[in-house]
Amino acid sequence: xxxxxxxxxxxxxxxxxxxxxxxxxxxxxxxxxxxxxxxxxxxxxxxxxxxxxxxxxxxxxxxxxxxxxxxxxxxxxxxxxxxxxxxxxxxxxxxxxxxxxxxxxxxxxxxxxxxxxxxxxxxxxxxxxxxxxxxxxxxxxxxxxxxxxxxxxxxxxxxxxxxxxxxxxxxxxxxxxxxxxxxxxxxxxxxxxxxxxxxxxxxxxxxxxxxxxxxxxxxxxxxxxxxxxxxxxxxxxxxxxxxxxxxxxxxxxxxxxxxxxxxxxxxxxxxxxx
Numbered sequence: 001x002x003x004x005x006x007x008x009x010x011x012x013x014x015x016x017x018x019x020x021x022x023x024x025x026x027x028x029x030x031x032x033x034x035x036x037x038x039x040x041x042x043x044x045x046x047x048x049x050x051x052x053x054x055x056x057x058x059x060x061x062x063x064x065x066x067x068x069x070x071x072x073x074x075x076x077x078x079x080x081x082x083x084x085x086x087x088x089x090x091x092x093x094x095x096x097x098x099x100x101x102x103x104x105x106x107x108x109x110x111x112x113x114x115x116x117x118x119x120x121x122x123x124x125x126x127x128x129x130x131x132x133x134x135x136x137x138x139x140x141x142x143x144x145x146x147x148x149x150x151x152x153x154x155x156x157x158x159x160x161x162x163x164x165x166x167x168x169x170x171x172x173x174x175x176x177x178x179x180x181x182x183x184x185x186x187x188x189x190x191x192x193x194x195x196x197x198x199x200x201x202x203x204x205x206x207x208x209x210x211x212x213x214x215x216x217x218x219x220x221x222x223x224x225x226x227x228x229x230x231x232x233x234x235x236x237x238x239x240x241x242x243x244x245x246x247x248x249x250x251x252x253x254x255x256x257x258x259x260x261x262x263x264x265x266x267x268x269x270x271x272x273x274x
Contacts, residue, residue, distance in 0.1 A: 007031075030164050032132035040164030043070050044173020045180075046129035048259055050160065052076040052210050052235040053243070054086040055124040057116050060093040061109060061141065062131025066164065067093040077214045078237040085122045092116065096133055105139050113148045113157070124240045125156035127180075135163035156240060158184040174259040182266050185243050197245050203231045205249040207264055208256030211236020219255070234260060247271045 010025040030040040039047065047070035050058050060067030071091040080086025094100075094108050113126060126148075128141045141159040149157040160180045162173045204223060209216040216236040223230055231249055232242035246252075252264050252273050267273045 027168050029166075029168055030132075032136060032163075032165050039170035039173070041167040041170070041173035041176060042066055042129060042131055042162045042164040044167070044170030044259070045160050045162035045177040046070045046173075047074065048170060048210065049174055049177035049235055050127050050129060050158075050180075052078065052088055053127075053238050053240065054078040054080050054088050055122075055239045055241075056127055056156075057087050057090075057092055057120060057123045057125075058127045058129055059109070059112055059116075060091065060131065061096075061105065061112075061128050061139075062094065062133050063096045064093050066131045067091050074210070075213050076236050077211050077217070083120070087120065087123065096131075101133055101137055104137060105134065106141075106144055109139070109141065109144050110148065113144075113152075117152060125158070127158040127160055129160050130163050132164045135161070135165065156185070156188070171258065175262050178260065178262040178266075181243060181263055185240075186247060186266075186270075197231075197248060199248045199250075200229055201250060202228050203249045204228045204251045204253055205232040205234065205242075205246045206230055207234045207246075207252045207254045208260035209233060209236055210256070223253070234263075247273070249273055 013022040013024050015022040046058060046060060050056075051070065051074075060070065068091065071089070076088055078086055078088050082089055092112070094105060094112050096105060100108055109128065116123060116126060128145060130139075130141055134141065141161075145157040145159040149155055158180050160177060162176045166172055166176070206216055206219055206223070209219060211217065211233065216233050220230045220233065232238065232246045234243070234246070247267060250273070252267060254260060254264050
């Protein structure tokens with residue numbers, strides 16, 4: 001279409017000899033409903049940070065396409081029985097239709113959560129990964145999450161405001177996901193409500209390793225062979241209990257700085273973990 005062609009013309013150009021650059025315009029926000037060659041904020045949250053947490057169900061809240069896009073492309077290996085106690089490679093979506101845009105998706109989100117509780121009773125928590133339409137129509141995912149958490153006996157339910165258009169790439173999605181861990185996991189009592197955890201002087205957490213192809217497992221073996229105890233992996237082959245235990249680590253070992261520096265800085269400032 002002419003309008004789209006005009007907008008897209010800025011993204012492709014021929015470099016001419018003698019010029020310092022080819023004048024391509026980039027680093028601008030995603031357009032809701034338009035597939036881009038790079039990831040969006042939603043992809044950074046769902047596809048990178050939250051998705052590999054294996055014992056939580058991650059709802060792609062919005063149209064089905066975004067969930068498919070974030071679900072099928074990565075090799076976040078994990079130990080567990082898929083569909084019973086682990087859910088990484090399953091796709092959960094509220095499958096927004098036009099009527100949901102008009103009338104709101106809160107009731108549909110409630111129904112999805114009810115179905116998850118019935119079909120997958122061994123899940124340890126739920127996250128709501130919001131796609132572009134959720135922010136555009138103003139659905140109150142926080143209110144739904146709080147209500148259903150109480151109804152499910154205090155289950156951890158995390159609303160994540162990671163609508164794709166919020167950032168120019170995946171990066172803001174990483175930040176938003178980190179902040180959601182801070183606000184909905186750490187600040188809800190977290191580790192203090194888990195008395196079974198007995199710390200040692202050698203507890204470390206692997207932060208920012210997504211176990212793509214099993215690389216976090218290799219790091220873990222090396223660290224444990226030199227006498228350290230890995231109490232958490234973020235987030236490849238990770239669990240909700242590991243997220244909750246991390247503030248008791250003596251050291252955070254940061255692999256992917258770009259995606260996890262925010263939560264690492266927070267833990268250094270609040271809990272004194274270097």
